[in-house]
Amino acid sequence: MQVAVLTEPGEFAVEERDEPTPAADEVLIRMREVGICGSDVHYYEHGHIGDKVVEEPLVLGHESAGEVEAVGDAVDDLEAGDRIAIEPGVPCRRCAHCKRGEYHLCPDVTFMGTPPIDGAFAEYVAWPADFAYELPETVSLREGALCEPLSVGVHACRRGDVGPGDTVCITGAGPIGLVMMEVARAVGASDVVVADPVAKKRELARERGADLAVDPTESDLAAAVREHSGDGADVVIEASGAKPAIASTVDVARRGGTVVLVGLAAEADVPLDVLDLIDSELDVLGSYRYANTYPAAIELLADDAVDVEGFVDFESPLGDVREAFERASDPETVKGMITL
Ligand SMILES: NC(=O)C1=CN([C@@H]2O[C@H](COP(=O)(O)OP(=O)(O)OC[C@H]3O[C@@H](n4cnc5c(N)ncnc54)[C@H](O)[C@@H]3O)[C@@H](O)[C@H]2O)C=CC1
Ligand SMILES: CC(=O)[C@H](N)C(=O)O
Known part of the structure; x- marks a missing residue:
């Protein structure tokens, strides 16, 4: 062979x-x-x-x-x-x-x-x-x-307890950010904001149903989410691994919201405003690969709930x-x- x-x-x-x-x-x-x-x-x-x-x-x-x-x-x-x-x-x-x-x-x-x-x-x-x-x-x-990258999305959305009516902000519109968007929508998120500095990726996210696609190097992402939805995001899913995107998650989430970190930064040390994190009572969760997701991923595909x-x-x-x-x-x- x-x-x-x-x-x-x-x-x-x-x-x-x-x-x-x-x-x-x-x-x-x-x-x-x-x-x-x-x-x-x-x-x-x-x-x-x-x-x-x-x-x-x-x-x-x-x-x-x-x-x-x-x-x-x-x-x-x-x-x-x-x-x-x-x-x-x-x-x-x-x-x-x-x-x-x-x-x-x-x-x-x-x-x-x-x-x-x-x-x-x-x-x-x-x-x-x-x-x-x-x-x-x-x-x-x-x-x-x-189903493999889709499983990463299923697991992260389960970690973040994404559900009906949620505003979800996803940083990074590579394959992992895009599967996050698909799964978040499939489980009922009503508003999805995607951030990516690459114009073609933002365009793709818009074509695939993002309510708003932001260039985080040109605009203040937290302000854009608040202007769009009236508050910060219920769930922020970080899917870029970019240090500035990881650092921004605390600001992008609403008070009492959730941050799910998926993207792997090139370095282990990334600044996070922990005072803000405590004051806003955020749940900050890591999400690594997946377990028990393949049957769910296959069902989402069979139901045409994701593309x-x-x-x-x-x-x-x-x-x-x-x-x-x-x-x-x-x-x-x-x-x-x-x-x-
Ligand atoms: N935790 C886990 O289980 C897994 C983590 N990963 C990690 O997830 C991340 C995403 O994976 P892929 O989509 O395959 O990577 P990718 O490199 O294809 O996509 C990353 C996207 O982030 C964008 N980006 C760069 N700087 C940004 C910023 N400041 N704000 C928003 N977006 C920004 C890039 O333009 C790109 O479109 C990588 O770090 C990868 O290592 C991937 C699979 C599993
Ligand atoms: C982190 C990755 O990109 C990879 N899918 C893995 O799970 O090792």
């Missing part, structure tokens, strides 16, 4: 490898659609994300879907030909976090395309069957692959992976897909 391997920053090799053999509890998947995530691009450009360093050649990719080719002896709920979305983080299933159901916080998660675990830019992958979700006929394989295919800019075959990553690095690109 063919796999695309990151051999060093900026370099891929498309190699022939043996097809994996599924263990008893695994399925063998013929991959069909794999999204290029910002973290894949970061590994491609820099060879590391924080302390996660690519020390050996690595197969990237963790937003994936495909068809079941074969199943292990102990798998009885999937069969060859089933179309599946693949949840890329598999926990130990034994620690206290796993037992509490917050398995994304398990310290021993094995996450696709994160060193040293190979990911999904491969024609075949063997993966635990309980982290593979059958797709209904109405959900495409591309949507199945994009994730609409922000895909391009697709490329596996053989053109390097060009695809170059395209994905453009700040105006939202999402590129590798099709296999």
Whole structure:
């Protein structure tokens, strides 16, 4: 089978490898659609994300879907030909976090395309069957692959308890900010304000139903939200990782509101006005990946309550992976897909 391997920053090799053999509890998947995530691009450009360093050649990719080719002896709920979305983080299933159901916080998660675990830019992958979700006929394989970023949105909206009537402000209109917008709307948010300094991203957010799209480098975002909705945002979801955006969340939220931090800043230290935070009694929450979200993400797609295919800019075959990553690095690109 063919796999695309990151051999060093900026370099891929498309190699022939043996097809994996599924263990008893695994399925063998013929991959069909794999999204290029910002973290894949970061590994491609820099060879590391924080302390996660690519020390050996690595197969990237963790937003994936495909068809079941074969199943292990102990798998009885999937069969060859089933179309599946693949949840890329598999926990130990034994620690206290796993037992509490917050398995994304398990310290021993094995996450696709994160060193040293190979990911999904491969024609075949063997993966635990309980982290593979059958797709209904109405959900495409591309949507199945994009259940991964959609899950980040489902989890963050659950963390922020976004609900009917809420004014939600989302900073960052990359794929993560856009899925936040989709999920916030689907769970009933009545007003969605999006902030992004890139004009094309603001335009896309408007086209996709943002009530207001603000350039935070030109306008005071907190003032714009107040002017638009009469108060600060009930929930602010930070989805850019930009320091000024993170710092602004305390001001953008209404008194008694909630801030959900999703974006990962390049540095750990970001100034937050804690006096304001205390005085306004804000709930400030971190949101990291997701747990128990794939069934909800698939249902949102099956109900046509969200659109994730609409922000895909391009697709490329596996053989053109390097060009695809170059395209994905453009700040105006939202999402590129590798099709296999
Ligand atoms: N906590 C988690 O589980 C996860 C976190 N992330 C993080 O979420 C963030 C967003 O991910 P993507 O959408 O893939 O990234 P992206 O880089 O495609 O999008 C970020 C967007 O933020 C915009 N931006 C830059 N400065 C801004 C500012 N001051 N105010 C508002 N927007 C600003 C950029 O123009 C861009 O459109 C990244 O930091 C990523 O690492 C991604 C996945 C999971
Ligand atoms: C943080 C990321 O972008 C990535 N999706 C991951 O969960 O590691």
